[in-house]
Amino acid sequence: MRTTAFRRTFALFLLIATTSLLTALKPKTQKVIFFGDSITQQGARPGGYIMKMKDELEKKGLSSDYDLIGAGVGGNKVYDLYLRMDDDVLAQKPDIVFIWIGVNDVWHKTTSGTGTDPDKFEKFYSAIINKMLDQHIKIFLVTPAVIGERTDFTNQQDGDLNAYSQIVRNLAQKFHTGLVDLREIFHTYELKNNPGNKESGILTVDRVHLNEAGNQFVADTFLDALLAK
Amino acid sequence: MRTTAFRRTFALFLLIATTSLLTALKPKTQKVIFFGDSITQQGARPGGYIMKMKDELEKKGLSSDYDLIGAGVGGNKVYDLYLRMDDDVLAQKPDIVFIWIGVNDVWHKTTSGTGTDPDKFEKFYSAIINKMLDQHIKIFLVTPAVIGERTDFTNQQDGDLNAYSQIVRNLAQKFHTGLVDLREIFHTYELKNNPGNKESGILTVDRVHLNEAGNQFVADTFLDALLAK
Amino acid sequence: MRTTAFRRTFALFLLIATTSLLTALKPKTQKVIFFGDSITQQGARPGGYIMKMKDELEKKGLSSDYDLIGAGVGGNKVYDLYLRMDDDVLAQKPDIVFIWIGVNDVWHKTTSGTGTDPDKFEKFYSAIINKMLDQHIKIFLVTPAVIGERTDFTNQQDGDLNAYSQIVRNLAQKFHTGLVDLREIFHTYELKNNPGNKESGILTVDRVHLNEAGNQFVADTFLDALLAK
Amino acid sequence: MRTTAFRRTFALFLLIATTSLLTALKPKTQKVIFFGDSITQQGARPGGYIMKMKDELEKKGLSSDYDLIGAGVGGNKVYDLYLRMDDDVLAQKPDIVFIWIGVNDVWHKTTSGTGTDPDKFEKFYSAIINKMLDQHIKIFLVTPAVIGERTDFTNQQDGDLNAYSQIVRNLAQKFHTGLVDLREIFHTYELKNNPGNKESGILTVDRVHLNEAGNQFVADTFLDALLAK
Numbered sequence: 001m002r003t004t005a006f007r008r009t010f011a012l013f014l015l016i017a018t019t020s021l022l023t024a025l026k027p028k029t030q031k032v033i034f035f036g037d038s039i040t041q042q043g044a045r046p047g048g049y050i051m052k053m054k055d056e057l058e059k060k061g062l063s064s065d066y067d068l069i070g071a072g073v074g075g076n077k078v079y080d081l082y083l084r085m086d087d088d089v090l091a092q093k094p095d096i097v098f099i100w101i102g103v104n105d106v107w108h109k110t111t112s113g114t115g116t117d118p119d120k121f122e123k124f125y126s127a128i129i130n131k132m133l134d135q136h137i138k139i140f141l142v143t144p145a146v147i148g149e150r151t152d153f154t155n156q157q158d159g160d161l162n163a164y165s166q167i168v169r170n171l172a173q174k175f176h177t178g179l180v181d182l183r184e185i186f187h188t189y190e191l192k193n194n195p196g197n198k199e200s201g202i203l204t205v206d207r208v209h210l211n212e213a214g215n216q217f218v219a220d221t222f223l224d225a226l227l228a229k
Numbered sequence: 230m231r232t233t234a235f236r237r238t239f240a241l242f243l244l245i246a247t248t249s250l251l252t253a254l255k256p257k258t259q260k261v262i263f264f265g266d267s268i269t270q271q272g273a274r275p276g277g278y279i280m281k282m283k284d285e286l287e288k289k290g291l292s293s294d295y296d297l298i299g300a301g302v303g304g305n306k307v308y309d310l311y312l313r314m315d316d317d318v319l320a321q322k323p324d325i326v327f328i329w330i331g332v333n334d335v336w337h338k339t340t341s342g343t344g345t346d347p348d349k350f351e352k353f354y355s356a357i358i359n360k361m362l363d364q365h366i367k368i369f370l371v372t373p374a375v376i377g378e379r380t381d382f383t384n385q386q387d388g389d390l391n392a393y394s395q396i397v398r399n400l401a402q403k404f405h406t407g408l409v410d411l412r413e414i415f416h417t418y419e420l421k422n423n424p425g426n427k428e429s430g431i432l433t434v435d436r437v438h439l440n441e442a443g444n445q446f447v448a449d450t451f452l453d454a455l456l457a458k
Numbered sequence: 459m460r461t462t463a464f465r466r467t468f469a470l471f472l473l474i475a476t477t478s479l480l481t482a483l484k485p486k487t488q489k490v491i492f493f494g495d496s497i498t499q500q501g502a503r504p505g506g507y508i509m510k511m512k513d514e515l516e517k518k519g520l521s522s523d524y525d526l527i528g529a530g531v532g533g534n535k536v537y538d539l540y541l542r543m544d545d546d547v548l549a550q551k552p553d554i555v556f557i558w559i560g561v562n563d564v565w566h567k568t569t570s571g572t573g574t575d576p577d578k579f580e581k582f583y584s585a586i587i588n589k590m591l592d593q594h595i596k597i598f599l600v601t602p603a604v605i606g607e608r609t610d611f612t613n614q615q616d617g618d619l620n621a622y623s624q625i626v627r628n629l630a631q632k633f634h635t636g637l638v639d640l641r642e643i644f645h646t647y648e649l650k651n652n653p654g655n656k657e658s659g660i661l662t663v664d665r666v667h668l669n670e671a672g673n674q675f676v677a678d679t680f681l682d683a684l685l686a687k
Numbered sequence: 688m689r690t691t692a693f694r695r696t697f698a699l700f701l702l703i704a705t706t707s708l709l710t711a712l713k714p715k716t717q718k719v720i721f722f723g724d725s726i727t728q729q730g731a732r733p734g735g736y737i738m739k740m741k742d743e744l745e746k747k748g749l750s751s752d753y754d755l756i757g758a759g760v761g762g763n764k765v766y767d768l769y770l771r772m773d774d775d776v777l778a779q780k781p782d783i784v785f786i787w788i789g790v791n792d793v794w795h796k797t798t799s800g801t802g803t804d805p806d807k808f809e810k811f812y813s814a815i816i817n818k819m820l821d822q823h824i825k826i827f828l829v830t831p832a833v834i835g836e837r838t839d840f841t842n843q844q845d846g847d848l849n850a851y852s853q854i855v856r857n858l859a860q861k862f863h864t865g866l867v868d869l870r871e872i873f874h875t876y877e878l879k880n881n882p883g884n885k886e887s888g889i890l891t892v893d894r895v896h897l898n899e900a901g902n903q904f905v906a907d908t909f910l911d912a913l914l915a916k
Contacts, residue, residue, distance in 0.1 A: 079308060083353075155850075387611060388617050
């Protein structure tokens with residue numbers, strides 16, 4: 001009887017040990033926040049890039065590994081992110097954050113006279129990065145993709161988008177963060193897929209916001225970055 | 230001998246007591262920081278409004294009561310103040326701060342496309358006030374005075390200056406701070422002293438920055454507020 | 459018989475003479491063109507101010523005296539009027555023209571960076587007036603009414619609207635044209651009817667374009683000017 | 688005696704005939720007007736590109752063939768050229784006109800909110816060309832060169848400068864005028880001579896206005912066009 005009791009106890013022990021081991025080996029679900037403007041706000045809607053990333057993770061059997069959360073607000077500039085980062089990002093204790101900002105910092109110069117000076121863009125962006133790094137969050141910086149899809153740099157804001165993207169690249173290097181250089185990646189794509197030099201309709205519906213192909217393209221690009229980390 | 234010793238001790242006691250009393254009665258020097266843009270930066274130069282305030286305090290025999298410090302930087306907008314307030318204001322442990330900002334938040338909309346949206350103006354201004362109140366600093370908010378001295382509201386930025394001044398007035402009321410309503414005070418002065426509806430030369434040299442009369446007028450106005458508190 | 463023939467002839471003569479006389483006395487139909495921007499474009503639609511003027515003329519039995527024609531194009535600035543005046547106005551040989559322009563010259567400074575400098579506004583406006591006066595057209599200049607209906611001059615473009623309206627008033631005086639000072643007339647109306655200092659909903663739907671009350675108000679105001687001439 | 692008289696007469700005849708022939712063969716002096724903005728205004732000053740062209744023509748012994756006249760006015764946009772072309776160009780009956788405009792049409796969008804919409808830029812430019820062609824003037828269109836000399840298209844106005852230059856190229860093709868594509872020519876030069884990607888100091892003093900090298904480069908380029916015609 002004592003042997004039987006021992007065996008039972010031992011079997012129970014093995015079960016618990018194995019379960020514990022499996023639990024320990026199984027990666028914790030990573031909380032990923034996409035922090036941005038209207039492009040990201042739309043990315044969290046059906047058909048949006050965040051939704052497409054979820055579908056893709058599901059197909060790969062990785063859906064329990066990542067919890068993808070949209071935190072985009074229309075019209076946001078870099079200092080809007082700064083002002084709401086405590087509530088919308090830090091309070092949620094994410095493991096990973098994609099910061100995708102800059103289009104409105106450039107665009108609003110023309111549409112409302114309230115764009116962001118490049119040196120202020122860099123200062124607030126740095127402040128955001130510093131606060132996140134203090135919380136040991138893994139960060140991906142994303143360069144602003146396009147305002148107009150023409151490939152010959154005749155879109156009105158191309159000069160500023162190129163300049164502000166360079167600021168973002170420099171920040172990624174300085175702070176050793178991840179970088180998804182959508183500005184460059186979109187340009188390469190457009191050179192191949194926009195032979196007519198159209199200003200919209202390839203990856204965007206309206207020069208800025210993503211169409212079906214654009215959402216898929218961004219989803220694939222972000223997923224590569226996420227899984228490669 | 231005991232009497233002598235007692236007398237000495239008592240005399241010493243009286244001396245210490247009197248000194249302590251005088252020290253207690255004598256007001257501590259109040260550190261006053263003027264926090265603003267190029268108008269304040271120029272205010273700290275010879276002939277500037279801060280220098281004139283010092284002269285005035287000297288005449289009144291109050292120069293040891295107040296330590297006036299200029300903290301103006303050309304081109305500053307409300308979020309520039311926010312970004313440098315830790316270093317330039319809080320670290321100096323002031324007792325009183327005059328916050329005079331807003332001209333560039335409005336003006337830069339036209340001159341570089343990088344003005345400040347009214348809701349962001351209010352948010353950053355509130356953040357500055359909150360941080361200062363946390364340190365028990367006595368605050369005076371100052372409305373942006375003029376961009377152009379015409380009295381009939383035909384200066385290009387009059388609409389915005391009126392609107393942003395209203396935001397400042399509302400903040401003063403909300404946070405129970407002091408208020409120096411230069412926008413209103415200048416307008417009243419101009420109605421009397423600018424019958425030709427000129428756009429500069431009454432209180433400014435160039436529609437924005439103070440001339441001799443302007444610096445004297447601001448010095449008098451700020452001093453009234455400071456001493457009336 | 460001769461008498462009879464004579465009487466018939468004489469009666470016929472009287473008939474013809476009277477008819478001719480009446481025709482001569484009856485005023486020729488005056489062709490009136492409303493030359494402007496989207497406000498005028500909408501004014502020609504059902505419920506628009508031009509339509510309401512027609513209704514009003516009908517009620518007064520004056521509908522055959524005036525032929526009212528809308529010539530408004532959305533987004534137009536003063537130099538757009540200049541560029542299309544030959545085709546859209548002069549070629550139609552109008553007797554009277556209402557020129558209502560200026561909102562976009564001011565507004566586009568902020569919304570696209572392509573507003574009109576005040577000196578160019580005056581130059582192109584003068585060129586339009588000169589060309590019309592050469593054709594002996596009776597002209598009414600109309601000041602730009604509102605961008606925002608707040609009564610305390612806190613609408614962003616109030617400074618410029620006041621300034622550009624003053625340019626229009628000066629032109630009316632210089633060229634001895636008619637003037638409908640909508641800027642002043644709207645302001646007086648708003649002071650009475652907008653106690654809540656709202657920025658739209660009194661005479662406009664969206665701070666600029668006329669609502670039902672606005673169209674009626676402009677129709678009445680323009681009709682007074684037209685019939686008083 | 689008759690022989691002598693004959694000889695004298697014949698000699699005189701030969702002299703007159705030869706002189707007449709030489710006069711007939713000698714090309715008439717061509718009046719060349721440079722029509723533009725502050726860059727051209729400065730080009731007419733000592734050391735400016737127009738002065739350098741004169742020096743060059745002198746060296747080539749061609750100074751009597753061309754009368755070079757500067758007609759640049761600071762701050763001019765395309766419609767300023769339109770407004771003053773009758774007085775400053777047509778009234779002077781030029782044979783050849785270089786039209787160099789566009790920098791302010793783009794730049795003023797940002798610096799004062801009064802840039803020129805691309806479609807209006809094209810309309811006024813076309814109107815200028817049409818009026819000149821009516822007077823059988825030989826025209827060279829010149830694309831706007833630079834606002835900032837960085838070679839990687841990170842200058843703020845690069846997008847618009849590229850776009851407006853394309854409009855100018857299209858106009859040259861449409862109206863069969865000459866074209867001096869300074870935008871392209873400067874870019875090629877900068878790629879070779881600005882390895883540090885500086886924003887000024889290569890061909891300009893301040894990102895826009897020509898330095899010594901810039902004036903020489905433009906003088907050479909314009910002279911090539913002028914003599915090649």
